[in-house]
Amino acid sequence: MPALFRRVAEKDRKAIHLFVDGHEIEAREGDTLLVALLTRTDRLRHNEFDASPRAGFCLMGACQDCWVWTEAGEQLRACSTTAQPGMRITTTEVPWLMNR
Amino acid sequence: MVDEPVIVIGAGPAGTRAAQRLVQAGLRPVVIDENDRQGGQIYRRQPANFHRPPEKLYGTEAAKATALHSDFEMLRPHIDYRPGTTVWGVSEAGLMTVHASTVDVVPFSRVIIASGATDRIMPVPGWTTPGTYSLGAAQIALKAQACAIGGRPVFMGTGPLLYLVAWQYLQAGVAPAAVLDTSSLATRLRGLRGMASRARVVANGVRYMADLVRAGVKLHAGIMPRGIESSDGGVSAVTWRDAKGVLRHVSCDAVGMGYGLRSETQLADLLKCEFIFDPCFQQWRPHVDRDGRTTRPDIYLAGDGVLLRGADAAEAAGQLAACAVLRDTGYAVDAQEILPLHGTLATMNRFGRGLAQAFPWPAHLAAGLPDETVVCRCENITAGEIRRAAGELDAPEMNRAKALTRPGMGRCQGRMCGLAAAEVLAAARDVPVREVGRLRTAAPIKPLPLNCTVKS
16 A cells, blocks of 8 residues: 655654554654654545545644554544554454453 | 632644743643643654754744744743643543543633634545545644655645745655646735734745746646546646646656645534634634633633634734733733733734635635545535535534534544535535525534543
8 A cells, every 4th residue: 555644754763563453663752652653655544424434634733634553442543643663453343442 | 618710722822822921820730631742743843753843844933933832842841841731522520631541630720722724625536545644744744754755746735835845855855746826826915914013924935935936836826626637546647727727737656735724623522612703814714802812701812712813823823812811810911911922923913814814715716626536534524415415405504514414423422524515515505605604513522432441
């Protein structure tokens, strides 16, 4: 899949690794989850009603279009969550809390 | 009796100056900031491990940004700063907040809301395609994360931010494919008189346009958006009608869109402040006096969250709102402090109204949206559904339309679609937009995590 975002500066930051839908990806320290994902791929999730792909819209926590989930079922707004090493993210909502 | 604190919501230019003035008077305000770092949107800060200098991030406004940030750092020991915290509701006991997944109730004696604004959006067919962002988003990607939304973006909409963002992309080495503005050269000339009150700002804008033209970026005025086209699930082109009515097309891989700003007024609504319709900005906003007092004696408003006048005005309005709180609670405030702030805001008012005239909200586009165009992104509600509410289901106003066909019912509560949905409804009923009212706010105004714990 092509990436939506491209980095234009601050490219020499330390690499971190996280997992998206089970696959390990490399991101940079200080990336938001949205940036960590969209510099690798072209969508964050699918709309609940027609399954169309979505990739966020406002980037300031207002539109609620950029939700991703942790494997534990926690909802995260990708635009305002900083990527942490070892995070395990899914781009589809898990139907129940897997850790409980 | 325990004295409850004064709360400042928001830590952009308005919130920062409000907090600073309260601290000067010896108070210790609670400052609740939804972002992880102070600064707001215009002066949004990059993560701590980034190295670009302020001049790169804020351009001509670098000195103001730096002053605001360093003043806030000096305030830190004197305030109860709560970053990463959202106010999502109101109860008898105080403001309901959430931080990570911890819910808290924060009692208050007075509240200054400085919640800022978001992009004002007019939908267009295809605008839910990945790669389409608000103008503010395009700027945040660049400023806070050093990323471009694409390699060949189109910027479409109207207002000064359109040219600023396009110029910032150009400076970052990402040449826009085109800048498409719905405002005509004639409306811009009409607005010039009001805008002349801030010649430096106008000169900056003209410089951005000139730089773009010099770099070969095509600027089109008086356009009518037709659609965002996609291939393989991503943005591939934008189509529009030019000023002569000719259908045109430009290839691109991303779109930044926005038509001015809309005030973020949901908290004032939850707190039951009275609203008025502002014919100049064509939107509802809480009624305030010139110091920022609302119709509720304990609630004050400052910055773009009540009136769209930009960051400089927000600093003055924040200080004024704090002065109002101080005066209303028995502190002495010298009239010599108030007068120049009123003067500043009078200039900003003229300028803001000039801008609204120069780059008018293109309300007329709502009537022409094809029925199948998504208006409400959250719930995938189309223009056709809203028209069904207007006609067959006979909804006279927005809340009825929402109950019947769900525009604004989703997670964003109409923050993105509310104003445009009202235009679709008004056009379908052939009434002025103020007659269809505004969406009522309901808590939680932003989604809460499922596994919230209550702070004890």
